[in-house]
Amino acid sequence: MILILLGAPGAGKGTQAQRLEDAHGLIQLSTGDMLRAAVKAETEVGLKAKEVMNKGQLVSDDIMVGIISERLDQSDCKNGVILDGFPRTEAQAEALDQLLNDKGLSLNAVIEMKTDDAVLVERITGRYTCAKCGAGYHDSFLKPAVEGVCDKCGGTEFTRRSDDKAETVKSRLEAYHNQTAPLLPYYKDKGILKQVDGMAEIDEVTHQIEAVIKQI
Ligand code: AP5
Numbered sequence: 001m002i003l004i005l006l007g008a009p010g011a012g013k014g015t016q017a018q019r020l021e022d023a024h025g026l027i028q029l030s031t032g033d034m035l036r037a038a039v040k041a042e043t044e045v046g047l048k049a050k051e052v053m054n055k056g057q058l059v060s061d062d063i064m065v066g067i068i069s070e071r072l073d074q075s076d077c078k079n080g081v082i083l084d085g086f087p088r089t090e091a092q093a094e095a096l097d098q099l100l101n102d103k104g105l106s107l108n109a110v111i112e113m114k115t116d117d118a119v120l121v122e123r124i125t126g127r128y129t130c131a132k133c134g135a136g137y138h139d140s141f142l143k144p145a146v147e148g149v150c151d152k153c154g155g156t157e158f159t160r161r162s163d164d165k166a167e168t169v170k171s172r173l174e175a176y177h178n179q180t181a182p183l184l185p186y187y188k189d190k191g192i193l194k195q196v197d198g199m200a201e202i203d204e205v206t207h208q209i210e211a212v213i214k215q216i
């Protein structure tokens with residue numbers, strides 16, 4: 001199964017992708033997480049991406065398509081993947097179609113997580129992540145059962161993203177509306193676009209995504 005979660009920054013793509021990984025044995029392919037790992041490791045891609053990400057802009061299509069193509073070839077992806085944050089431009093969407101076609105694969109569904117921009121700044125500025133296993137949390141909306149201890153791995157150190165500042169979120173939202181939202185009609189025309197209410201509570205969003213998966 002190959003799913004795309006499509007939504008604005010803070011729509012809940014990462015939160016839901018982690019749940020789908022656990023529930024369906026799929027692999028979350030978050031291009032944002034891959035880029036952050038490259039920035040941390042100071043690889044060539046990381047050095048190119050760092051400044052672009054901190055400005056809230058998009059990294060070049062060539063780099064992104066290369067990253068995804070390589071990752072899809074790894075053996076853990078053979079049971080299926082959830083694309084989280086890719087594609088983000090029409091050029092990436094077209095390249096993905098070509099890539100999947102070449103690999104004899106196809107997209108099962110593109111799930112739009114619909115949100116109002118007004119809630120996203122609060123979601124993003126309150127977000128934090130377990131430094132050890134990457135599980136995501138929120139200051140108000142998703143706290144660990146025991147404060148300061150990761151539910152998944154027991155880790156006690158957490159990090160916040162350097163692009164999660166209110167001023168950067170504005171540029172990220174602009175990039176979403178100008179460059180990524182045009183993918184909605186692109187996938188609608190192919191008959192694979194589904195929608196869920198990204199404004200609902202986290203469990204309800206999961207429930208709506210599960211209902212979409214059942215129909216596949
Ligand atoms: P990326 O890491 O993909 O960031 P993003 O798209 O801006 O999305 P986020 O990760 O911020 O949000 P999310 O939807 O995953 O929300 P989450 O589940 O965490 O990309 C970062 C940067 O990398 C880009 O700006 C770009 O520079 C570059 N990049 C990446 N991919 C690229 C590509 N393909 N092409 C070019 N450049 C690329 O939820 C947010 C918070 O809200 C969490 O704390 C969560 O607990 C909480 N929450 C989630 N759902 C709910 C809910 N329903 N109700 C209440 N709270 C909720």
Ligand code: MG
Pocket residue numbers: 013014015030032084
């Ligand atoms: Mg994310």
